Amino acid sequence: MIDNFFILDFSYDVVENKPVIYIWAIDKNNDRVVLLEKKFRPYFYVLVDENANIEEIKKEILKLSKSYSPITKVEEVQDKKYFGSPVKVLRIETVIPAYVRVYRDEVTKINGVKNVLEADIRFYMRYAIDNDLKPFYWIEAEIEEAKENNFRVKKVYELKKINRIYEDKMPELKMMAFDIEVYNKYGSPNPRRDPIIIIGVWTKEGGKQFLADKYDDIKAIRDFINFVQTYDPDIIVGYNVNNFDWPYLLERANIRGLKLDVGRRINGEPSQGVYGHYSVTGRLNVDIYGFAQSIQEVKVKTLENVADYLGVLPKEKRSLIEWYDIPKYWDDEKKRDILLKYNMDDAKSAYLLGEVFVPFGIELTKISGLPLDQLSMASVGYRVEWLLMREAFKYNELIPNKEEREYESYEGGLVISPLPGIHEEVTVLDFSSMYPSIMIKYNIGPDTLIKGDCDDCWVSPAGYKFRKEPPGLYKNVLQKLVKERKEVKELMEKTTDEYERRVLDARQRALKIMANAFYGYMGWLGARWYSKEGAEAVTSWGRAIISEAAKMAKEKGFIVVYGDTDSIFVKGKGDVNSLINEISTKFGLEIKIDKVYKRVFFTENKKRYAGLTEDGKIDIVGFEAVRGDWCDLAKQVQINVIELILKTGKVDDAVKYVKSVIFDLRRYNFKIEDLIIWKSIDKNLDEYDVTAPHVVAAKKAAKAGYLISKGVKIGYVIVKGAGKISDRAEPYFMVKEKNKIDVEYYVDKQIIPVAMRILEGFGIKESSLKTGGVDILSFFKK
Template sequence: MIRKGYILSKHTIAKQGRSKHKGACVEVWVSTDDGPVCLQSALQKPSCFVATENTKSIIEKAKREGIEIEVSSDSFFTLEQVEVDTLKTTSDSHMHQLRQLAKSLHITLYEADIRLADRYLMERFIYGSLEFIAADETATLIPEARIRPAIYTPSLYSISIDIECDENENLFSIALASNDVNEVMLVSASTHPKTLDVPDTFSLSQFSTESALLTAFITRICEIDPDVILGWNVKQFDMAVLARRAKKQGVKFTIGRDKREAFVRDWDGQTIVDIPGRSIVDGIEALKTMTYQFDSFSLDNVAQQLLGDKKLIQSEDKLGAIKALYYEDPSSLASYNHKDCVLVNEIATKTRFIEFLILRGTLTGLDLGRPGGSVAAFLNVYLPKLHRQRYVSGVRPEHGGLASPGGYVMNSQPGLYSDVLVLDFKSLYPSIIRTFKIDPMGLAEGLKYPERAIEGFKGAMFSRDNHFLPDIIDNLWRQRDEAKKQNDAPRSQAIKILMNSFYGVLGSGGCPFYDPRLASSITLRGHEIMQTTAKWIEEAGFSVIYGDTDSTFVHVNNNTSLGTPNETGQSLANTINQKWQSKLREDYDIDCHLDIEFETHFETFFMPTIRGSALGSKKRYAGLKQIGDKKELVFKGLENVRSDWTELAKYFQYELYRRVFEKAPVSDFIKQTVDNIRQGKEDTRLVYAKRLRKPLNDYIKSLPPHVKAARLADDINSKTGQRLRYQHNTTIRYVMTVQGPQTTEHQMAPLDYDHYIEKQIMPIADSILPLINLSFSELTNEQLSLFSN
């Protein structure tokens, strides 16, 4: 019978048999309607390619090194038309040895870094979901499984976990939470009573040792048997600590299915977690993949922003507070621990990030818990198609390759405007790829047969007929339109992110398809499109005051020839679309997939100058627009949206701009703000917050204010025998005092109010006041004139 499932994990297992049958087995765990199933492939052999002219040399060297290799000539070529042979080894370790050998011989191997499990699935066009043949519906292990692509949406069971420990990673407690499981496990301390009262929202178990706690946790995970384990920074912190403590206590970390041991290892500064039969998803990584943006991705901040809820401990010294609760009020610590799990689950529900990751997997084959992965997604989708045309991918350039031109950014015309329209090209870069047939194989074929190719930039020529990427995008585009019709937000977002990643992938030195001609043919075409569009708008009698990547800002300037501002915006969009359709048909004989839309009408719009200059700034503006019966003030790139400005500065800018845009008085507001600062009424809103991006001691040449404040604070902590709190990966909350920057925890000197007025308030005011004939200095001058007429 045929059953369907969704991939939770995949691994390679070495197999040994007779010499000629040596190879590896790919093991794929899937979630099905009837529970988890382990699928094991027939023997597979890792493969790669080498230029035919180098085959003999590398085979001879490999033989002397004891590396077993199979060679075949399968008429494959590189995109530079170099013929290659196929090399297969008997194991991943032999492939690794072969790669090292080739490097020592300065011989290029193609596709040698593709993992066997990834290749096994991608070459079968399996992305996320699959179907397999099983003898019966109860089978949980299928050896030598036969699999193929399928459409299947799983119903995954997830549970969130969270740990609490001290600075030495001694465990205090572990919490678990799901729809039907709410538990906290606690290591008892000598100060704890024998029984603890806790809320009825969770159960509490106490253990005499850390080893007993870990054993109980592992047992419960296996009993609960989740498909997905969630957490907040769960890989880099929770799982990393649990694995280290289990090793220290001599406890096998068998939280995988069939009591398989989880693989937790450090690689290139990151913790990699691989759990057989389960996916592990970090909430931070998931939200970043979905392009959520926050000033801080701390659980407390994200929960407040998305849920209006927060963690139970609000102390700036959270570790100190956690330790105090553990020894003095363990029931409250358990509540705190459990609440963190609940917040993660509620964020998952609110954002639907598990659903998003499932959909991403069905589009790209990326694992549920994998962050980012744009290059891997592209390879999964593109490489199997390329192989069917007898081509192999290139290699990643050394040292990251050359930078490609960026998106188009026009010099702005600074000023305060009424009636500014924003015309935006819908997914400009994917549209350019579709229209001009930009594609790695298309480039190879276009250079090979240039007679009817479409000319790109930097010598690029693209085949009109032989390509994959334009068709891939076309298919995704249709799927996204359908998702929008069905109000399927996660699917629409997943497709949008994937489509928009293709340009970055082709311009990335981490991609084996990297070629400056590909990325440049996208961005420079974008420059051409934006400049031509601006010219057409100017010819229609309107002013273009700014352009940025795919957006054009048009000042109506009292021109009513096309009707109201909204009517004008729609009319301009229609005209430009018609012009591009005609131009591309006449100039290139191609169909146009460019689509410009009228996006926004700003009733009032402000484009500032570069600070200290008369030149217009870029990627910075503010505007007031009408949405329904309300007005909305929009900021881009200004202080209001920057995390390193104080709360007062953000409020001041918002309120000042609102008053200017609505033509309300501003003088008294500015004077009152300055007076309040000097009188100490705004002290709580004068706090800076900035994160250390590296260990504190690594700051040598440059000592920004937050670093100075952190060093001073930890010097005090050291002298007073307290824990050093600001050594690395910490957000520093500090104020500027008359003695320099000091953390809020160790502020000893009065605030430097002149600093806040001159560095925070005055620059914001000076950016816009001259446009309404006012001066901040004149409004706030406290000196009386010594002379009078």
Template sequence: AENEVLQTKADSDDETIREFGGHVSKTNPDFVLTFDGNSVHWPYLVKRADKTKTPLRVGRDGGPPHQSLYGHYSLIGRANVDLLNFADDLYAVKNKTIEDVAKYLGIELSSQNPIDETAYFEHWSNLNQRKNLVKHVEEQTKAILKIGQEAIDYVIQMSALSGLPPDQVIAAAVGFRVDNYLMMETHNLGQLIPSRMEQPIIPYKGAIVLEPKIGLHDNVASLDFSSMYPSLMIKYNISPDTLITGRETDDIFEVPEVRHRFRNHPSGFYRIVLTKLIEARKTTKAELKRTAPSDPRYTLLKAREKAIKVMTNAVYGYAGWAGARWYSKEVAESAAALGRETINRAISIAKSLGLTVFYGDTDSLFVNHDEKLVQKFQGEIDRQLGLEINLTEVYKRILFTEAKKKYAGLKTDGQIDVVGLEAVRGDWSNLARDVQNTVLRMVLEDAKPDRAATYVKGLAADLRSRMLPLSAYVIWKTLTKPVAAYEVNAPHVEAAKKMAKEGWSVTAGDKVGFVITKKTGKLYQKAEPHYKVSTDDIDYDYYVNNQIIPAAARILEVLGLTENQLIAEPGSQARLSGRSERG
């Protein structure tokens, strides 16, 4: 039946593998969807099939999957799409989980209490809990299908644009997509495609990031330039083939600050391809406006517009990518310099109109939301700079920390945007992220720290009695090199060594989940793989002092509270009002 969740009742791996292959052959799909399949599911199935000497028949040729270009698994005659790669293109989704991606796409999940993967074995081992795990996996399977239905048009459109097959285009790094697109355009222009040369990685000064105005600010607008870097590259003809290295002085443009020089005419390769992309996006957006959401073409056009936007904005970074066929440090450096100049001019325009600039990053600015002034600002950007800047979000209240690229805002619909803080980082425990999210919401809703401080103190005082699941304490960290290559003793490295001794294959790129236990010794000696411990083994003091308090203090210190005040006794007279520095 359509959209049926299939469960195997087999008692052995070989029967399960044969039954799975039979289902795939019978269904005969064009697309096979997974979430993290290239890293987890396919490698596991291949290894189990090899161990049991059971044919894994999933291709249209009846053959097994095999690892192919860009690290993805290829199924002959089918497009194997790992939706985790699709999630990587959703820049607004910080935690790349099925639940968070589904939420972003507006997909409702039937279960509001998903089972953490660290608890799978425990649930499977307990017959009473096993049915809950089966139900959870069923729901995740349905969610993956729904995400796939949302993603498939984008995958196909990106494939058509880049010329890469659907299973490859979503797995390929952005640079390879651009590379393939530029090769097709070069062929269309009747020009030769340069060979890929091994390039040294040469750093250059990047985009401007302003110092934030620290504290809470009410009614703040976020504005983003539309295709700022591509537009500047078109305007000033910034391209590898227009770069002047000699003494030529006629009909040239010299880039401010870096002083690289480019010919104004004729149009360079980058100007030609970027103009084509921007015009294609304008045409698609215009057609999208004329198309009713109920029209079957609507989702297709929306996906096409997104694919063109992603490709257009990627060309700027591509020029400085060491793997680029059309590599040019001068081009990347010049585009970045023009971007910095543009942002600085935009800031001057905003201030001249009476707007307060709270923060700026790359191609966006945060200003106070005075509707008439913001509209006037947009008009002046168009008139003076010839660029388009769009109002992307209005925050009821926003909090900037002392660090760049770290802020959180309460949107008018009650949702919270979090950027750069522990709440969206993958190397903190779920406990730390949950605490910080709760603190952020309380502070942004209340505009003062009292309720949040009371919550943190209460949690710190009786963490053990909260009976939180083990998954709340697991810390995940990625190995950046083989375990043997580490010279320092770090907790995740020690946990990986213990896993390796037990026969686990752990290497660079793997995420290691560990828990800090009550064992004696240095911190790294107290780290244990998560599957070897229970909540009785947890060092609760460590999690209070090194996870809960720091995650909360990152927010509350902005409002005048110190870590010492947060670990004070609940009945103490520590002052909670702090300073709000609200704008």
């Protein structure tokens, strides 16, 4: 029988001492199904010395065979390459995936064996790579209906053969979001002690809540399990659920004698996998928190902050409760509705953020092949690596092992010193994807690096040589990404269907991000295809190009006011289009107008500027407003100072504004939450010798019964009193009265410093902000 299936995910198990791969899918009738692949077997490669006796090594390997998982095949494989060079290699096959690691360690000790490769690739991903299968693609397959069905699916099939893989319209995927609230009266939640009082879920049909019977959460957990089984979502989203909700639910269910049976395999519970994600069998558990890490503008990445920033649920339209107040709202019948709304708003926010991030994540999965639940938590480096692993297989390139490496520094991109002050009508010329373009043009990669003499090589300004032909792994893959993105953008221009346009836009953005990540991956110490030489070569060519482009701009009558890595900022009355054509022709790289600033100002420091674009948008780069651990009021002051200068050009207006903020602070006209300073706890509290303010605040919180663990952010305020500032740092939730706040600390150490980062460049003295106060009569003058 032949049918078509849309792939969602992969998993595997060992059944009766044989591995079975599960392909979770949707058929053409929109039914959820699972395909069983029973023929595929685990294997790995052995790299042998060029002069070694292959037959002797084969015999030694076969002697290692164990009855539970015998070595079923040892064969020499032709045409394999390792870092671009032909090698002599053996392929070793066994039965049980876990035994690959056992045999790897033993085979390494055999004389004549140089290395063991590809023994650390997860079994189901090995199968997906070898068969070029990726989630969210369709397959046409020859199948046979299976009798077994201990799954929550419509049909179970045994997979006989895959005829073709193709792309077609996706079926509608059912998505569900959830969020839990815990009754933690004695500090941070402890699943052995504190019950789950509310589990909120949100779907496209709306919200639903499962409540504890006062403090007994058995019914709430059981109702949640039943809902998931009945609603049968393909995707479950949540915010920080891998770090909190799932492990808490699992332990709490276990304590209450329940099995958190929410997957599509009956009696299967979520389990923690790679990258810290929890796997829900047959469903995609997507933690939106992983995607939110890329939003640099949001420093404290709470659910409400991210939802507010992206506009899916603004703070003013939702209920907000401090986590430590949850028990009070639960115990008070009059306030409980507020808590219920707070939980529902969290579940709804997670769902709406899922609608923002999941389509983009799907496209990244279709490129990298990394399943969506893992992809949401994996770093950009791992996403690139899985793509490279798939492509390496196609080019007969063996996949290198992961290695421990010591940190190595190298020179980065060129930064042309800025011309301080305000500039009008500045054009930013940006090289499109400069580093990927350099990598393609000069065939850069660890497999193309030549360390000896070379007659036909590209030689970088840093002195490294790369062969011109044949193309290396990086060049081959990058060319594919660039070519596909161009094709996708062309399709975008032609389509009139809004849904298709959104899908294509997500696709082209995903392709761009993946391509731009290759340079960073190559210089990442954890990369399998790491190359310090390659990374240095890329930046050296980049510096040379930017330097020469700036020189060409000056020769055409422009003033270069700034330059950074892959862009130059120019002003003047020259012909910009003519300059673009000359630069593009000379270097064979695309350069375009990225934006035009109506007004922009620079300090004397590199990588620190702010500009007002022609459409009224303000860009802020390098100031505390978009980086650093400053309180919200300080950040807002700096943003407002920047806006006043850019929009009016009047520095005096900015000075008056800063004075008015100081005046309000001294009158206690502020919100305590605007003065909170957030800082990460990077190690266990008992490991800290220093008495930094955030450490002192964290220790005070811990002493008061709040569990403060490594990796969390602590929010603190500075209060009045004697002694060092550190000693006066208090957890924000332990300070209720405004008059306890040390206002002068915030004036001297927060407001004035961030304002002066901008104003000192215009000759403003710190004393002019501190003295004179504000003329009260000026408030009445219009």
